[in-house]
Amino acid sequence: MAFSFIPKDEKFFELFEAQAIHSVAAAKLFREMAQKWSRETASFDRLREIEHEADITTHDIYDKLNRTFVTPFDREDIRDLASELDTITDLIESAGQRMFLYQIENSTPDLVQLTDILWQATEQVRKAIKELQNPEKNRHVLDYCIEINRLENAGDHALGVAIGRLFQGKPDPLEVMKWKEIYETVEHAIDKCEDVAHTLETILVKQA
Numbered sequence: 001m002a003f004s005f006i007p008k009d010e011k012f013f014e015l016f017e018a019q020a021i022h023s024v025a026a027a028k029l030f031r032e033m034a035q036k037w038s039r040e041t042a043s044f045d046r047l048r049e050i051e052h053e054a055d056i057t058t059h060d061i062y063d064k065l066n067r068t069f070v071t072p073f074d075r076e077d078i079r080d081l082a083s084e085l086d087t088i089t090d091l092i093e094s095a096g097q098r099m100f101l102y103q104i105e106n107s108t109p110d111l112v113q114l115t116d117i118l119w120q121a122t123e124q125v126r127k128a129i130k131e132l133q134n135p136e137k138n139r140h141v142l143d144y145c146i147e148i149n150r151l152e153n154a155g156d157h158a159l160g161v162a163i164g165r166l167f168q169g170k171p172d173p174l175e176v177m178k179w180k181e182i183y184e185t186v187e188h189a190i191d192k193c194e195d196v197a198h199t200l201e202t203i204l205v206k207q208a
Helices: 010-035 041-067 075-101 109-131 135-166 173-207
Strands: none
Touching: 010 041, 010 075, 010 109, 041 075, 075 109, 075 173, 109 135, 109 173, 135 173
């Protein structure tokens, strides 16, 4: 049996996994909204609920961090990981709210593609977080991180194509501004998934 120097306080890992599940739920819902766009408030309300639940989980992590003497890994890494996971969900909710406030009437294929990449990235984050507490699964965590990096590159490319398409023909400047901000917010959420991957890689290096 392999000996681990990681303190077995599983509550932190449970909370991180809950955060990751919130981000997947938000990304999946927003992807569905992009595929079948409607201004009915039910989906927006649910997105806000998920974001609120994620905030509560993040607060629980910070509270536990303040009350715990021995932590599974560096306190700074715990705080960074919690913040990055929470920001993913925040950005997804923010993108949805922008679409509602800007009175967007229809989705676009570019938004569907970006939200699909985002959903895939959050799934990879969830899988990596789930394996984090198992030292024998470190290789799996790194593989998930590599895939998150690939998806972030795909997100960069999709964003470039989407913004380029906005300027084709004689676009309405206001519509360009609206959609550019929406696309960039979704891509920022994908970037945050990569930030999580970098933090996970840092944690594994310190534990090696």
